[in-house]
Amino acid sequence: MNARRETLRGWGFAAPALIWTALLFVVPFAVMGAMSLAVLDGRTLIWGLHFDNYAALTEKAYLLRAIFVSLEITVTVTVVSILLAYPLAWVIAFHVPPRWQRLVLLLTILPFWTSYVVRSYAWLLVLAREGVVNTALTGLGLTAEPVTLASTRFATVTGFVHFFVMLLTLTIYANLIQLSPNYRRAAMDLGASAFQTFRHVILPLTLPGIMTGAFLTFVLCIGDYITPQILGGNNELTVPQVIMVQLGRRADFPLASALAIVLMAIVTLAYLGFARWLRLDRV
Amino acid sequence: MMRLLPWLYLAAMFTFIYLPVGVLVLFSFQDGGLPVPPVEGLSLRWYADILTDRRLVDALTNSLIVAISSGAVAVVLGFCAAYALARHVLPGAALLRGLLIAPLTVSYLIVGLGLLMVMNRLGIGLSLWTAGIGHVVINLPICFAIIYASMGAQHKNAERAARDLGANEAQVVLLVTVPMLAPAILAAFFLSVTLSWDEFIIAFLLTRFDVTLPVEIWNLLRSGLSPRLNAVGSIVFLVSVTTVLVLELLVFRRRRS
Numbered sequence: 343m344n345a346r347r348e349t350l351r352g353w354g355f356a357a358p359a360l361i362w363t364a365l366l367f368v369v370p371f372a373v374m375g376a377m378s379l380a381v382l383d384g385r386t387l388i389w390g391l392h393f394d395n396y397a398a399l400t401e402k403a404y405l406l407r408a409i410f411v412s413l414e415i416t417v418t419v420t421v422v423s424i425l426l427a428y429p430l431a432w433v434i435a436f437h438v439p440p441r442w443q444r445l446v447l448l449l450t451i452l453p454f455w456t457s458y459v460v461r462s463y464a465w466l467l468v469l470a471r472e473g474v475v476n477t478a479l480t481g482l483g484l485t486a487e488p489v490t491l492a493s494t495r496f497a498t499v500t501g502f503v504h505f506f507v508m509l510l511t512l513t514i515y516a517n518l519i520q521l522s523p524n525y526r527r528a529a530m531d532l533g534a535s536a537f538q539t540f541r542h543v544i545l546p547l548t549l550p551g552i553m554t555g556a557f558l559t560f561v562l563c564i565g566d567y568i569t570p571q572i573l574g575g576n577n578e579l580t581v582p583q584v585i586m587v588q589l590g591r592r593a594d595f596p597l598a599s600a601l602a603i604v605l606m607a608i609v610t611l612a613y614l615g616f617a618r619w620l621r622l623d624r625v
Numbered sequence: 626m627m628r629l630l631p632w633l634y635l636a637a638m639f640t641f642i643y644l645p646v647g648v649l650v651l652f653s654f655q656d657g658g659l660p661v662p663p664v665e666g667l668s669l670r671w672y673a674d675i676l677t678d679r680r681l682v683d684a685l686t687n688s689l690i691v692a693i694s695s696g697a698v699a700v701v702l703g704f705c706a707a708y709a710l711a712r713h714v715l716p717g718a719a720l721l722r723g724l725l726i727a728p729l730t731v732s733y734l735i736v737g738l739g740l741l742m743v744m745n746r747l748g749i750g751l752s753l754w755t756a757g758i759g760h761v762v763i764n765l766p767i768c769f770a771i772i773y774a775s776m777g778a779q780h781k782n783a784e785r786a787a788r789d790l791g792a793n794e795a796q797v798v799l800l801v802t803v804p805m806l807a808p809a810i811l812a813a814f815f816l817s818v819t820l821s822w823d824e825f826i827i828a829f830l831l832t833r834f835d836v837t838l839p840v841e842i843w844n845l846l847r848s849g850l851s852p853r854l855n856a857v858g859s860i861v862f863l864v865s866v867t868t869v870l871v872l873e874l875l876v877f878r879r880r881r882s
Contacts (some may be wrong), residue, residue, distance in 0.1 A: 348713060352709045352715050356706050358706075360706070362762070363727070367728045367736070370739025371731075373739060426641075448873060456862050461645060463649070464646060466850065467645070467652065472661040472662070473648075477662040507641075508642065589830075595742060605734075
């Protein structure tokens with residue numbers, strides 16, 4: 343068979359997926375880019391090279407505020423999730439007997455496979471004024487009155503941390519389990535204390551697992567609408583929430599598009615920041 | 626005490642991880658009208674209640690249809706692209722792989738927003754079809770990546786042998802390649818189904834009258850906490866978990882043995 347026909351056949355197989363991605367991902371993305379440069383005059387859309395929407399980001403306080411809120415929440419969630427997930431991955435990798443590890447890991451990440459909506463609703467139940475936590479607190483006499491937990495940033499962060507602890511445990515565990523015990527033994531033999539061994543040997547070697555999980559956490563967290571919407575109430579809005587407000591109330595697609603582009607720019611910057619540690623193919 | 630510490634931590638984290646799910650499922654059996662303590666006796670009345678609710682049953686059926694059909698389309702497109710790029714020399718292959726993977730790097734909200742604007746401009750009405758299209762866009766890269774990664778060189782020889790024995794291209798693909806890659810293809814399919822089944826924002830933006838279950842749950846949520854929502858939520862959770870367990874048992878167990 344000649345090479346030309348072979349290549350042509352290859353194109354034939356690749357074509358449907360390529361056309362699909364081009365028409366339904368690349369084109370919409372380009373439309374969104376163009377839309378972010380259009381302006382809304384009353385209800386009519388004026389295309390062109392207007393930078394009004396981007397200028398609005400610096401002029402309107404609530405837009406800038408949303409970016410800060412999003413970043414604050416995302417960074418808090420990422421840090422807290424790492425701090426909780428690392429010891430958990432450690433216990434599973436080094437304390438749970440090897441034959442049970444797969445099962446324990448499977449159980450650890452099972453609730454990960456729940457819809458964002460359902461998971462956020464479940465946290466709302468837990469944190470509600472009459473919910474389980476408040477019932478326990480007042481029942482134990484720790485507080486006289488129920489504490490306001492729902493509709494706060496605390497609730498949003500809790501809901502996110504719950505989700506991302508599972509994800510990070512998985513990436514960190516995958517990294518820990520690959521480490522040869524010889525590293526630890528060598529460090530100990532050379533006189534390092536348990537803490538020094540961890541700080542100077544284990545931690546640097548598990549940085550790829552931490553960073554891969556942290557990057558995924560960052561990206562998924564900053565782009566999520568439903569968790570802050572259900573758990574955070576409307577006291578403060580994140581960027582995805584502001585985008586949805588633009589779509590719903592005012593049908594302001596240009597501003598929504600500009601905000602979406604900003605969100606993408608933040609994720610790209612994060613990627614560049616994380617890039618030196620990322621081993622996405624290894625997870 | 627120090628020996629117990631790891632196990633205490635494990636127990637504490639499992640409590641944290643299972644607390645919301647536990648509360649969700651427990652209060653779905655609540656006999657009273659509110660899904661909060663105290664438990665006023667166990668009953669299945671809320672499950673019976675949702676089964677007689679047309680809107681919820683419709684949403685559940687819609688979700689299943691969208692998940693299974695979008696998963697099937699994504700897996701077929703992903704398989705063909707993986708076959709093309711792993712078995713044929715195409716100019717600019719690295720770029721093509723990059724293009725196919727690209728939607729993975731963009732948040733669901735942005736994928737949904739872009740598609741919504743295109744549909745609006747083309748005057749295409751929103752329906753389960755548009756939501757399904759959106760779900761194929763996000764699941765195609767995953768299917769492609771999983772199947773492409775499993776197309777090793779060892780399979781290539783079997784395909785060559787089949788070709789030497791006179792099989793035509795369709796026979797090679799359907800009778801040799803697909804059966805050899807069955808674990809990866811099934812894994813990609815089940816993963817797509819779960820992700821579509823759970824997905825909210827694209828379905829929310831791209832549907833109008835007929836909606837999927839997560840969107841319907843969101844609509845119900847506006848009227849506050851209710852044991853009915855717990856019952857629906859428990860069903861959603863159960864379906865996702867069943868799919869994941871099937872995936873684990875069917876695909877990964879077989880690969881190991």
